[in-house]
Amino acid sequence: MSRNIAVIGSGYMGGGIAQVLALAGARVALADVSAEVAEKNYHRLIAESRDFVKDGLFPAGATETLEKNLWAASLAEAVADAEFIEEAVPEVLDIKRDTLAQISAAARPDAIIGSNTSTISIGDMATAVTNPGRFLGVHFSNPSPFIPGVEIIPHEGTDPQTVSAARELVHESGKSTAVVKDVTGFVLNRLQYALFHEATQLVEDGTATAEDIDTLVRTTFGFRLPFFGPFAIADMAGLDVYDFCYKSLQTGFPERFATPKILTDLVSEGKLGTKTGSGFLDVPAERIPELIAYRNKAYVLMQKLIEELGPAPIK
Structure with a gap:
């Protein structure tokens, strides 16, 4: 440069x-x-x-x-x-x-x-x-x-x-x-604070401790995020699965977890993610084995890196 x-x-x-x-x-x-x-x-x-x-x-x-x-x-x-x-x-x-x-x-x-x-x-x-x-x-x-x-x-x-x-x-x-567009919070902070807001709700209502929530985020869906964003993760899980999970969440939180219209529309069109070759991100069916192999290797290498680094010095 x-x-x-x-x-x-x-x-x-x-x-x-x-x-x-x-x-x-x-x-x-x-x-x-x-x-x-x-x-x-x-x-x-x-x-x-x-x-x-x-x-x-x-x-x-x-x-x-x-x-x-x-x-x-x-x-x-x-x-x-x-x-x-x-x-x-x-x-x-x-x-x-x-x-x-x-x-x-x-x-x-x-x-x-x-x-x-x-x-x-x-x-x-x-x-x-x-x-x-x-x-x-x-x-x-x-x-x-x-x-x-x-x-x-x-x-x-x-x-x-x-x-x-x-x-x-x-x-x-x-x-x-x-x-991204010039809207309040842009994108990065809207997503970051949406997650934090839900996490604080879970602490306040006694569902889990802050420590346990951090552990779950780090070791489950957060473990995927360096490699796949939320739309890729949803496509791989299956958009019909996401649609069902929203309905389940609505039994306890009908407004907070209303099903996004964009998700409903895709499911109604039969676009269910990688298993149908179309969803939020259109991954051709012939690339699915390659995608799964990449995913598995990525997660194994991530775990090795975490073990090599050791736990964060928070305590």
């Missing part, structure tokens, strides 16, 4: 994003509320990288790459020549708008501007950006050096070319992207 990039906000998230981009070969300017704060966090990131190399989390030579590609500057200096600017300041709308206005005033008129927000409407922030067609959400997850997925969130006025360019840049850094 041969690019000039600025990251505005040098804290935990911004610093991690800067590491990702700089390690991919971009020249990354790091800025914050002052050059002094950016300089302090620059040295923290360099020191942190030495530990990551020692622990095998960053490749050999990563620290030298960061020292070559990453530097601290004022906001105006950081964005002056940048083709892409990532805003990663605190999750407060007024702070973000003020920062985006400063970026707009100092940056190239064609520079793409991304926000790392996880909760704030991209459209609400776009009003602070000059030429808002170049603005969108580029949401990395914590810890950004090690989590591979990035949400790309255009607002209604984002140019399609901006979306394509942002995805290309993120892919060059070795990450994966998913494009």
